[in-house]
Amino acid sequence: LNMLKADVAVPIPIDTPLTYLIPSELQESIGVGTQVVVPVRNKVVTGVVCDVAPHEGDVAGLKSIREIASAPRFASELMKLARWISEYYIAPIGEVLGAMSPPHPRLRRVYRLLRKPGSLELEIMRASHPEHVCVLEALSGDRPLTLETIRRKTRLKGIARHLGSLEEGGYVSHQVFAGKRRGRRTKSRADSPPVDTELDSGFQLTQEQSEAYEGIAAAIDRGRSATFLLFGVTGSGKTEVYLRSIDHAVKKGRRAVYLVPEIGLTPQIMDRVRRRFGDRCGVLHSRLSSGERYSTWADIQSGRIDVVVGARSAIFAPVENLGVIIVDEEHDASYKQQESPRYNAREVAIVRAKEAGAVVILGSATPTIESYHNAVTGKYRLHELPERISGGDLPAVSVIDMRTTRDESPFSKEAQGSIGASVGREEQILLFLNRRGFSNYVQCRECGIVPRCRNCQVSLTYHLGRKVLRCHYCGYAERGWETCPKCGGTNIEYVGSGTQKVEEYISENFAEVSCVRFDRDSTRRKGSAESLLSDFSNGLVRFLVGTQMVAKGHDFRKVGLVVVVNADVSMNLPDFRAGERTFQILTQVAGRAGRGEVPGKVLIQTFNPDHHSLAHAACHDFKGFYEQEVLMRRDLRYPPFSRLARIVVESRRQESAKRAAEGFVSVAKALRDESIPGLDVMGPSRAPLSKIRNNYRWHLLLKGEERKSLSPFIRRCLRELDSRRLAEAARFSIDIDPQVMM
Ligand SMILES: [Zn+2]
Ligand SMILES: [Zn+2]
Numbered sequence: 242l243n244m245l246k247a248d249v250a251v252p253i254p255i256d257t258p259l260t261y262l263i264p265s266e267l268q269e270s271i272g273v274g275t276q277v278v279v280p281v282r283n284k285v286v287t288g289v290v291c292d293v294a295p296h297e298g299d300v301a302g303l304k305s306i307r308e309i310a311s312a313p314r315f316a317s318e319l320m321k322l323a324r325w326i327s328e329y330y331i332a333p334i335g336e337v338l339g340a341m342s343p344p345h346p347r348l349r350r351v352y353r354l355l356r357k358p359g360s361l362e363l364e365i366m367r368a369s370h371p372e373h374v375c376v377l378e379a380l381s382g383d384r385p386l387t388l389e390t391i392r393r394k395t396r397l398k399g400i401a402r403h404l405g406s407l408e409e410g411g412y413v414s415h416q417v418f419a420g421k422r423r424g425r426r427t428k429s430r431a432d433s434p435p436v437d438t439e440l441d442s443g444f445q446l447t448q449e450q451s452e453a454y455e456g457i458a459a460a461i462d463r464g465r466s467a468t469f470l471l472f473g474v475t476g477s478g479k480t481e482v483y484l485r486s487i488d489h490a491v492k493k494g495r496r497a498v499y500l501v502p503e504i505g506l507t508p509q510i511m512d513r514v515r516r517r518f519g520d521r522c523g524v525l526h527s528r529l530s531s532g533e534r535y536s537t538w539a540d541i542q543s544g545r546i547d548v549v550v551g552a553r554s555a556i557f558a559p560v561e562n563l564g565v566i567i568v569d570e571e572h573d574a575s576y577k578q579q580e581s582p583r584y585n586a587r588e589v590a591i592v593r594a595k596e597a598g599a600v601v602i603l604g605s606a607t608p609t610i611e612s613y614h615n616a617v618t619g620k621y622r623l624h625e626l627p628e629r630i631s632g633g634d635l636p637a638v639s640v641i642d643m644r645t646t647r648d649e650s651p652f653s654k655e656a657q658g659s660i661g662a663s664v665g666r667e668e669q670i671l672l673f674l675n676r677r678g679f680s681n682y683v684q685c686r687e688c689g690i691v692p693r694c695r696n697c698q699v700s701l702t703y704h705l706g707r708k709v710l711r712c713h714y715c716g717y718a719e720r721g722w723e724t725c726p727k728c729g730g731t732n733i734e735y736v737g738s739g740t741q742k743v744e745e746y747i748s749e750n751f752a753e754v755s756c757v758r759f760d761r762d763s764t765r766r767k768g769s770a771e772s773l774l775s776d777f778s779n780g781l782v783r784f785l786v787g788t789q790m791v792a793k794g795h796d797f798r799k800v801g802l803v804v805v806v807n808a809d810v811s812m813n814l815p816d817f818r819a820g821e822r823t824f825q826i827l828t829q830v831a832g833r834a835g836r837g838e839v840p841g842k843v844l845i846q847t848f849n850p851d852h853h854s855l856a857h858a859a860c861h862d863f864k865g866f867y868e869q870e871v872l873m874r875r876d877l878r879y880p881p882f883s884r885l886a887r888i889v890v891e892s893r894r895q896e897s898a899k900r901a902a903e904g905f906v907s908v909a910k911a912l913r914d915e916s917i918p919g920l921d922v923m924g925p926s927r928a929p930l931s932k933i934r935n936n937y938r939w940h941l942l943l944k945g946e947e948r949k950s951l952s953p954f955i956r957r958c959l960r961e962l963d964s965r966r967l968a969e970a971a972r973f974s975i976d977i978d979p980q981v982m983m
């Protein structure tokens with residue numbers, strides 16, 4: 242008999258799959274992508290078969306696959322994608338597959354007695370394995386028992402192992418039952434609105450919309466992969482182009498994945514998608530119960546669903562015959578997962594589409610510098626929607642110079658006047674606070690400049706203890722400022738947050754007007770975000786004070802005034818994308834004004850009125866911003882002119898973290914050769930968040946010229962580090978194409 246073995250990826254952080262024998266009765270039904278139950282150490286876990294091969298030689302020491310899990314099989318296309326993610330993002334394949342599949346509903350394992358041992362057998366068993374006798378006694382009633390019950394009854398350790406050997410001896414057998422499988426799907430289907438397959442026949446696309454749609458439809462017909470960048474201002478009708486493209490694909494017998502950056506945005510998109518595609522659509526995101534996700538997954542796999550809507554992880558939906566992938570708000574940093582596997586759903590979409598011959602549509606009012614660069618250099622196809630379809634004008638934006646404000650108020654005189662007038666007109670007002678986040682920077686209140694690194698151009702972080710300014714990319718340091726090197730001013734400020742001051746100001750001056758705060762703290766409770774937002778949308782609340790969360794996608798009709806209280810915070814993050822983030826945030830926030838009948842007005846308060854992000858955001862000029870930003874990126878070799886990898890080293894001991902980070906740098910410099918063109922090693926230095934949960938954090942950056950050589954090089958470095966034992970007592974996290982530098 243030919244023995245077969247399988248390499249099984251298990252969801253624990255080890256680099257390679259584990260090898261198991263395939264029992265002969267399962268050989269027919271196990272292949273690449275099958276989910277199987279295997280023993281690991283003293284546990285039993287579900288893993289995915291990555292490879293099947295004949296086994297020659299000794300079987301001693303090899304464990305066997307227990308059974309086939311009651312979970313769907315991964316199609317070969319998804320297995321291939323998993324391998325790419327694992328290699329490119331340097332993540333264990335088991336972790337990648339774990340992130341790709343929905344969590345398994347709770348499995349109940351039920352055991353029953355098959356036959357009782359004879360009296361002689363029983364004597365032998367009592368002598369050699371007294372525990373087995375206990376287990377058989379527990380099972381001697383007629384009812385089958387779950388593993389937990391048997392454990393409780395016998396109070397034995399290693400109960401799964403005992404049951405395993407009793408099963409091999411033919412005394413017991415077991416069955417596996419999945420927990421609740423069907424979720425609330427039936428209910429939500431009953432709720433769905435009538436289907437409108439006629440695609441709003443009265444609805445006329447604008448010239449630009451139809452050009453974009455025609456281009457995309459033609460690409461879908463060709464069946465070769467292509468990436469489109471749909472660059473359209475807020476309110477320009479991007480969604481209509483997405484929906485028609487999906488409709489075109491579905492009519493050709495193909496399917497679609499529609500990604501949105503925030504789970505909170507899925508219901509409003511789902512409504513529109515349901516109106517077009519009725520029952521043949523589903524939603525996938527991490528806030529659904531495991532039963533709901535699991536059953537949607539199964540529906541997709543069996544071909545009952547044509548359109549999948551969801552956040553980041555929906556890119557792994559097991560859709561066959563994929564025709565189009567939408568990545569809405571493609572610039573949004575939430576497409577990047579911040580824990581391992583640290584994949585970017587936008588990049589994964591493009592890789593997946595290539596394999597499937599599908600079309601990717603990236604849409605944004607503020608595309609990333611990388612995507613726009615790819616579009617102007619011809620790698621992506623660019624379509625622009627320069628006007629709002631309602632014909633409404635973009636709001637008037639004024640930049641207010643705070644350097645002239647001497648008093649303690651968080652608002653300039655001009656802003657105070659506008660707020661008062663707006664309250665008088667009974668309009669709604671949105672007060673936007675840049676996320677507090679990490680803001681230990683220093684600023685001259687007289688001329689507004691912030692100290693920056695001469696090598697990296699990122700802002701320097703102020704360290705109170707040693708009174709030094711430090712660059713968190715390259716480690717450059719200088720003495721803290723006492724006077725401003727530019728204007729000689731002595732009014733140097735440590736910048737913190739103004740949230741409280743803003744609320745105080747409102748309650749002192751407009752006590753009779755209702756105000757809510759919308760941020761991570763006030764919306765932690767499930768459903769509270771929705772109720773706060775609907776109170777505001779319905780006009781029950783007049784002031785909304787909020788952070789980044791309010792900027793995304795919400796359509797407020799009665800907002801007459803938007804005040805950006807502190808534009809400088811995002812501008813001065815120690816991150817080379819600080820300017821880009823600021824431009825994106827300001828453009829999105831400004832887009833909340835003037836969407837209804839009320840003409841919008843936007844005020845941006847800043848100590849840096851000449852900063853290019855502000856100047857261009859104020860006149861809704863993405864291209865101007867891009868032209869300037871891309872020059873800086875080229876000069877300093879930041880993406881899109883290089884690829885970055887960030888390596889974070891953590892340890893309980895400062896010294897160990899530092900030594901391991903230095904070890905990596907020296908290994909990287911020693912191994913550097915022509916296989917990795919343009920390699921630049923920056924750091925190590927303390928990470929901006931230098932201590933989290935009692936772990937000291939150091940980091941370093943690698944810059945390389947090409948996408949494909951960086952990851953293999955980092956693997957080589959890690960192996961070398963391991964063999965020289967340079968990294969003991971420290972933990973490495975690798976982030977390829979990092980979005981966050983904290
Ligand atoms: Zn100054
Ligand atoms: Zn630097």
